[in-house]
Amino acid sequence: MIYIDKYAYLSKLKQTNPLQKLVLAVSVLGVCLWADSVAVSILTLLIMGWYTVCKGGTPVGIFIRLMLVPLSFLVIGVLTIAVNVSGDKDVFVFSVYAFGMYIGVSQSGILSAANLFFKALGAVSCLYYLSLSTPMVDLLAVLRKLKVPRLMVELMGLIYWFIFVFLEMADTMFTAQNSRLGYAGLSSGYRSLAALASSLFIRSYQRADELYIALEARGYDGELSVIHEQAETHWTEYIPIVLINLFLIAVALFSKQLTGGLL
Numbered sequence: 001m002i003y004i005d006k007y008a009y010l011s012k013l014k015q016t017n018p019l020q021k022l023v024l025a026v027s028v029l030g031v032c033l034w035a036d037s038v039a040v041s042i043l044t045l046l047i048m049g050w051y052t053v054c055k056g057g058t059p060v061g062i063f064i065r066l067m068l069v070p071l072s073f074l075v076i077g078v079l080t081i082a083v084n085v086s087g088d089k090d091v092f093v094f095s096v097y098a099f100g101m102y103i104g105v106s107q108s109g110i111l112s113a114a115n116l117f118f119k120a121l122g123a124v125s126c127l128y129y130l131s132l133s134t135p136m137v138d139l140l141a142v143l144r145k146l147k148v149p150r151l152m153v154e155l156m157g158l159i160y161w162f163i164f165v166f167l168e169m170a171d172t173m174f175t176a177q178n179s180r181l182g183y184a185g186l187s188s189g190y191r192s193l194a195a196l197a198s199s200l201f202i203r204s205y206q207r208a209d210e211l212y213i214a215l216e217a218r219g220y221d222g223e224l225s226v227i228h229e230q231a232e233t234h235w236t237e238y239i240p241i242v243l244i245n246l247f248l249i250a251v252a253l254f255s256k257q258l259t260g261g262l263l
Contacts, residue, residue, distance in 0.1 A: 003062070004066075004131050004132060005135070005136070007058050007062065007132050008131060008132055008133060008134060008135045008136075009135055010057070011056045011057060011058065011132060011133040011134075012055060012056055012057040013051075013055060013056045013057075013133040013134075014133065014134075014135065014138075016133070016233075017232070017233035017237075018134050018138040018139060018141065018142045019142050019145070019233070020233055020237060020238065020241070021129075021130060021133055021134050022130065022134070022139070022142055023238065023241055024051075024129075024241045024244075025048075025126045025127065025129055025130040026126075027241060027245050028044055028047070028048065028126050028244065028245065028248065029044075029123055029126040029127070031044075031245050031248045031249060031252070032044040032119060032122040032123055032126065032248070033119065033123060034252075035248065035249070035251075035252035035255075036115065036119070036252075037115075037251070037252045037255045037256065038114055038115055038118050038119075038255075039251055039252075039255045040122070040248050040251055040252045040255070041115070041118035041119045041121065041122035042118055042122070043122075043247075043248060043251060044122035044123075044125060044126065044248065045118070045121050045122045045125045047244060048122075048125040048126050048128070048129045049063060049125055051129050051133075052125070052128060052129045052132050052133065056129070056132060056133045058132050058133075063128065063132075066128055066132075067121065067124065067125065067128070070120065070121075070124055074116075074117055074120055074121075077116060077120075078113040078114075078116060078117050079113075081109060081112050081113045081116060082105045082109045082110055082112070082113035083103065083104070083105055083109070084103075084104065084105070084106055084109050085101050085102070085103050086101065086102055086104075087101055087102065088102070089102045089104075091106050092104030092105060092106050093105055093106060093107055093110070136157065136160050140153055140156065140157050143156075162204075162208050162211075165204060165207050165208055165211065166200075166204045169200060169203050169204045169207055170196070170200055170204075173196050173199070173200060173203070174196060177192045177195070177196065
């Protein structure tokens with residue numbers, strides 16, 4: 001989380017109008033989910049990766065490492081879709097006989113799993129593009145301009161900032177335990193981890209309450225007023241966004257016509 005925030009402030013796209021970046025990320029994300037196509041999902045991943053790495057300046061290693069984060073969840077989801085159980089062996093491309101049934105993978109299961117896998121990666125790449133190029137302050141300012149309910153915007157901001165309070169508290173407690181050899185062995189490590197988990201919430205709650213009292217002492221009335229840079233943009237800068245979405249829609253329609261909706 002801290003590294004994402006750091007790269008957002010260091011991004012070459014930081015000075016770009018945040019509304020323009022939000023429109024690009026949300027529109028491409030919508031097309032990726034609507035298309036339900038492996039080809040469109042892969043193109044979405046490549047396009048948003050190019051924007052993030054080449055135009056934004058995010059190191060390619062950081063982007064790849066972030067893309068690997070959801071893989072553990074994706075693998076579990078993909079396996080549950082690809083693997084099926086049936087009494088007919090012929091429906092499977094590969095199967096194993098066990099407990100009077102055949103357990104294996106079918107062609108339709110493989111296609112569905114591949115579609116889900118690449119669709120999820122394409123959607124995540126859109127969100128990473130936005131988070132790695134737009135600081136939270138700028139994003140909240142855009143949401144205010146779009147007339148998103150003030151309560152929702154303030155909750156988003158407070159939750160985001162309190163995440164750093166939580167991480168700071170966890171890091172401080174872990175350092176204190178580690179300096180006392182709390183993780184020297186397996187058993188001591190489990191005890192230290194249990195102590196960390198049990199007291200982390202209480203300490204974080206106390207710290208958050210102190211910060212809230214400090215805000216009220218400085219005149220907090222339910223809205224955090226933050227100075228943000230005014231980024232001007234011309235309507236012509238939205239033309240590439242429209243062209244990208246039209247290209248993805250055309251690929252989706254052509255792919256469905258060519259493969260009969262399989263890919």
